[in-house]
Amino acid sequence: MDRVPQLLDQDESMRLEVSTLAEGLGVPLSFGHAYMVVLVCVAGCARFALNFREVAVQRHDVLVLAQDTLALLRRRSRGFAMVACLMPKALASEVAYVLPNALFSFLHAQPHNVPSPLDVPLLQGWLQQVMDAEHNGGRHRHVMQRNLLQTFFLKFATLLPTKQAVATQVSRHERLAWNFWELVGQRSARQRDVQSYAEALCISPFYLSQLTRECFDQTPKALIDRQVVLQIKALLTYSELPIGGIAERLQFEDASYLCRYFRRHTGQSLTGYRRAGQGGASGKRTAEPAPRPADPR
Structure with missing residues (x-):
């Protein structure tokens, strides 16, 4: 959930x-x-x-x-x-x-x-x-x-x-940060180094780091790793691919490296996460209406 x-x-x-x-x-x-x-x-x-x-x-x-x-x-x-x-x-x-x-x-x-x-x-x-x-x-x-x-x-x-559409003004650095995130969605299965993303955007890794810290309060590497971990979790939960197949799909060197990568970022094993995720995946449920709380600002 x-x-x-x-x-x-x-x-x-x-x-x-x-x-x-x-x-x-x-x-x-x-x-x-x-x-x-x-x-x-x-x-x-x-x-x-x-x-x-x-x-x-x-x-x-x-x-x-x-x-x-x-x-x-x-x-x-x-x-x-x-x-x-x-x-x-x-x-x-x-x-x-x-x-x-x-x-x-x-x-x-x-x-x-x-x-x-x-x-x-x-x-x-x-x-x-x-x-x-x-x-x-x-x-x-x-x-x-x-x-x-x-x-x-x-x-x-x-x-x-x-209704009137709201015009959104986006600055150059926000646009670059947005473009970076789009690239992460497209390439993170095969590219996990910050340098390649900076080169694709024609900026330095240092400037890319400044952009992501300002817009997302995260480093570029942290954002890339977060996206990769989400992809691993999705494949563990919603597919029947073996661990080796997931490593191949996401272009990890081997299943052992994938296991170490996942444990380092989540503190969990691949098989443990798959067992827990598939156990809960079929139990979809609706949320009961709740009183409207105060805005968490």
């Missing part, structure tokens, strides 16, 4: 999971190969930076994150939890087919949305239907999910005339 949900490259359907996102605190959130992610806060509150703009998220708030949205979880309350809907590209394309173009611009500029009191029951009912489709949809699950997601986004489209 504390894991950042991950969509693997072979996943063809939406992944639905309840998470506290605790493992993602303080670093840019990465959801694996998800092309689009819908996050609905079901308990507690938190502060996010979305494309370098600070937002306070509370119960019933909705985040719509595209693949290029930079999302950083800065703080979270003890009872914070979100329902995460992770969509692969093929499903996102099916969903988007009927949506107006103006909606994409709006959601890109305003990924954080707060439903009106009248819309909260609709959102709660939608979540119940999505979860029912996930667990009881059977061979109709894909079509049910697609239709429910289209309904969700078309509801946003009805609000477009009354």
Whole structure:
């Protein structure tokens, strides 16, 4: 439940999971190969930076994150939890087919949305239907999910005339930090040295370190390692690849080195984490509504 949900490259359907996102605190959130992610806060509150703009998220708030949205979880309350809907590209394309173009611009500029009191029951009912489709949809699950997601986004489209997109000004150093994180998502399976990322951005490793410390409060190496560890955890939890296969997939020298790397960064063994993760992966559950606590600022 504390894991950042991950969509693997072979996943063809939406992944639905309840998470506290605790493992993602303080670093840019990465959801694996998800092309689009819908996050609905079901308990507690938190502060996010979305494309370098600070937002306070509370119960019933909705985040719509595209693949290029930079999302950083800065703080979270003890009872914070979100329902995460992770969509692969093929499903996102099916969903988007009927949506107006103006909606994409709006959601890109305003990924954080707060439903009106009248819309909260609709959102709660939608979540119940999505979860029912996930667990009881059977061979109709894909079509049910697609239709429910289209309904969700078309509801946003009805609000477009009354909402103004927020223009986000991003400085050069923020843009460089964002570009670095995009490269980490693309290359961390095969590149784990800071020098190669600095060269790709045409800057020095020292300047890259300054950028990431300012924007993420982390070193470049720490961010790279965090992403690699998330990939290892996702493969341990959601795939049946043997340890040697995971080492090969992520281009480690051998399984022994992968084991030492994982233990150094997590304090756990690979087999121990896989046993615990797969034991809890099938037990998806919904979060009970909780009173709306104070903003954790």
